Amino acid sequence: MLGDVSVGKTSILRLFVRYLKKGDIEKVEGGVKCSVVKADFSGEATVPGGDKEDALNQKETKTIHPNRIVFREDSSNRAHTIFAPGGDRARAVVKMGIITISRIATQIVAVFSLDRDLDRQFEFFNDVRFFPDKINVCINKVDLLEGNRDKKIDEMKTQIQEFFDTRKIAINEFFITCGETVEDFADVEKFNNRVAEMILEITTKQ
Ligand SMILES: Nc1nc2c(ncn2[C@@H]2O[C@H](COP(=O)(O)OP(=O)(O)OP(=O)(O)O)[C@@H](O)[C@H]2O)c(=O)[nH]1
Numbered sequence: 429m430l431g432d433v434s435v436g437k438t439s440i441l442r443l444f445v446r447y448l449k450k451g452d453i454e455k456v457e458g459g460v461k462c463s464v465v466k467a468d469f470s471g472e473a474t475v476p477g478g479d480k481e482d483a484l485n486q487k488e489t490k491t492i493h494p495n496r497i498v499f500r501e502d503s504s505n506r507a508h509t510i511f512a513p514g515g516d517r518a519r520a521v522v523k524m525g526i527i528t529i530s531r532i533a534t535q536i537v538a539v540f541s542l543d544r545d546l547d548r549q550f551e552f553f554n555d556v557r558f559f560p561d562k563i564n565v566c567i568n569k570v571d572l573l574e575g576n577r578d579k580k581i582d583e584m585k586t587q588i589q590e591f592f593d594t595r596k597i598a599i600n601e602f603f604i605t606c607g608e609t610v611e612d613f614a615d616v617e618k619f620n621n622r623v624a625e626m627i628l629e630i631t632t633k634q
């Protein structure tokens with residue numbers, strides 16, 4: 429999972445781990461029983477209060493060393509590993525994680541946040557040199573969208589498609605998600621489920 433700082437990569441992984449631990453993973457569309465083998469979020473660092481943008485996001489931690497989870501499909505015993513490096517590529521150690529993981533990954537999910545300018549988020553991907561021919565795209569934080577949701581999502585999809593077209597990278601599928609258990613969002617369950625459905629689709633269905 430790759431994407432600019434604070435788009436929600438770590439939240440998405442944590443939510444997925446909760447679905448596995450609680451057994452909710454079997455209840456989503458295409459759900460199958462899976463177990464967590466390892467969940468490593470030790471590379472999170474607390475954000476000092478002085479960081480203005482992160483303070484606005486009420487962000488408590490940022491990823492320095494990549495998050496990693498390993499899970500297993502109970503029926504086949506097949507194991508899958510997901511990495512989510514940090515997005516703050518201005519820090520050399522974070523950037524190293526991004527480059528290393530983009531090289532070893534068999535599949536990439538490019539994560540975007542709905543509430544922020546896309547051009548800045550595209551800049552992140554200009555630094556990533558190793559890409560498969562086909563990637564998946566996750567548009568996260570759908571709860572923060574105001575007004576005509578479908579129209580805004582379609583516009584974003586078009587912009588993202590154009591960006592990757594120019595780089596000759598095809599998009600398998602777009603997933604619209606909510607990576608947080610937001611309380612005042614009516615469709616929270618549906619879009620939380622989309623996180624689990626996305627990861628299952630990309631790992632167990634391939
Ligand atoms: N409203 C809302 N907030 C979200 C959602 N997903 C994540 N967040 C919040 O966004 C902030 C950043 O989330 P992270 O998961 O740390 O983002 P990240 O992409 O891992 O960040 P880095 O690893 O530092 O690049 C946190 O405050 C999350 O609670 C979402 O779907 N909706």
Ligand SMILES: [Mg+2]
Pocket residue numbers: 437438439490491512513514515
């Ligand atoms: Mg993170």
